[in-house]
Amino acid sequence: MLVPLGRRSCTDEELRRRKRELLEALRRxxxxxxxxxxxxMLSVPREEFVPPELRCHAYDDNPLPIGCGQTISAPHxxxxxxxxxxxxxxxxxxxxxxxxGYHAAVMAEIVAPRDQPRExxxxxxxxxxxxxxAERARRTLERLGxxxxxxxxxxxxxxxxxxxxxxxxxxxxxxxxxIPRPLLEQLKPGGIMVIPxxxxxxxxxxxxxxREDGSVEARPVTSCLFVPLIGEYGWKEKGV
Ligand code: SAM
Numbered sequence: 001m002l003v004p005l006g007r008r009s010c011t012d013e014e015l016r017r018r019k020r021e022l023l024e025a026l027r028r029x030x031x032x033x034x035x036x037x038x039x040x041m042l043s044v045p046r047e048e049f050v051p052p053e054l055r056c057h058a059y060d061d062n063p064l065p066i067g068c069g070q071t072i073s074a075p076h077x078x079x080x081x082x083x084x085x086x087x088x089x090x091x092x093x094x095x096x097x098x099x100x101g102y103h104a105a106v107m108a109e110i111v112a113p114r115d116q117p118r119e120x121x122x123x124x125x126x127x128x129x130x131x132x133x134a135e136r137a138r139r140t141l142e143r144l145g146x147x148x149x150x151x152x153x154x155x156x157x158x159x160x161x162x163x164x165x166x167x168x169x170x171x172x173x174x175x176x177x178x179i180p181r182p183l184l185e186q187l188k189p190g191g192i193m194v195i196p197x198x199x200x201x202x203x204x205x206x207x208x209x210x211r212e213d214g215s216v217e218a219r220p221v222t223s224c225l226f227v228p229l230i231g232e233y234g235w236k237e238k239g240v
Contacts, residue, residue, distance in 0.1 A: 010056040015047055018059035026061075026079050037082045040109035046075065049102035049140055068130050070227055072100040073173060077224065084207045084221060085169045085194045087111055091122040092164070094186065096157030096229065097173035098128035101137030101150070107171065108149040124150045125164045127157035129230060158231035160186040167191060175203045175226040179218065180233030189214060196226045 023041055026032040032041070047058035049072055054064050063071040073081075081103070087093065091111040095104050104126040111122035128134035131154050138152040153161060157172070158180045165186035172183070172195035179195060187193055193208040204220035211217065228235045 008053060008056065015045075015055075015058065019046070022059045022061060022075060026076055029076075031076050031083070032079045033083050036087070036110050037079055037106075040082070040106045041075065041079060043109050044102065044105045045144070046072075046102055048144060049100035049105070049137075066100045066133065067136075068133055070099055070130065070133060072102055073226070078103050078106055080205070080222070081171055081173070081194045082106060082110065084205070085171055085192055087169060089113055089116055089122060090120055091168040093122065093124045093169045093171060094157075094161055094164070094167040094183075095124060095126040095171045095173065096160075096183070097227075098126040098134055098137045098152055099173065100133070101126070101141045101146075101152070103171070103173060104137070104150045104152075105141060105144065105146050108146050112149040121149065122168070125153065125161055125167075126150060127153045127155050127161050129154070129156055156231035156234075158182070158229055158233035162186065169193070170195070172196065172229065173226065174229035174234070175224075176229040176234050178233075179206070179208060180229075182233060184208070184210065184216060196224050200228070201225075 032038050047055045050058050050064050061075050063074045066072050087110040093107050104124045108124045134152050134154045141150050160182040166188040168188055168191050170183050170187055170193040175196040187210045189212045191210050196203040196205050203224050205222050205224045206218045206220055208218045
């Protein structure tokens with residue numbers, strides 16, 4: 001059930017109940033398939049990553065505006081991308097498109113679970129092209145205790161992030177015209193990338209597997225709609 005649009009106050013108790021209802025629904029629908037993804041999404045407070053005036057809508061299964069013309073992805077899409085990436089504790093993940101930082105926090109809960117010793121932790125490196133969003137996400141992640149598991153960098157993520165490469169997993173949360181070559185190069189053999197590819201009006205979410213011999217297999221899993229990946233291996237600033 002959706003909260004009536006524009007509602008500005010709701011209790012923590014109400015948010016907790018709505019979060020459980022949403023996650024249960026995603027599980028019934030088969031979007032959440034693993035306990036790992038369920039637990040990760042249960043532990044991250046999405047209400048802390050959305051603008052205060054949209055707090056009551058944090059558990060509507062919708063994208064929401066986060067400023068600078070960008071959005072936080074819908075919870076079902078975050079869940080689906082985490083499942084398709086087959087994230088495991090210990091993985092090093094590159095996320096392209098930090099936005100609010102929410103998806104990075106969910107992935108950090110999977111690759112670096114608090115209940116496991118730090119030596120077994122992986123980490124999330126997330127890259128955002130808009131400095132204002134990156135700074136806000138960094139502050140939110142720090143306040144919520146993710147500073148040692150998530151590194152936020154500013155830059156053109158269509159080029160990947162070479163200083164931390166290679167990655168076990170790459171998750172791209174903005175739509176590319178094609179699979180950017182630098183991202184394929186920075187993916188470990190045996191690694192998986194999840195990326196929306198298409199034009200402004202129709203995209204498919206692809207699961208890209210880089211085999212041990214370096215060959216690549218790309219499989220579309222669903223249609224989707226993301227904001228454009230803007231950069232050298234993405235779209236030009238207003239060119240979508
Ligand atoms: N994962 C985000 C979250 O949890 O809030 C949602 C991401 S939003 C749908 C897509 C983000 O990708 C936007 O913040 C946008 O500025 C960013 N973006 C677009 N092109 C980019 C690029 N070349 N490099 C890095 N970030 C990019």
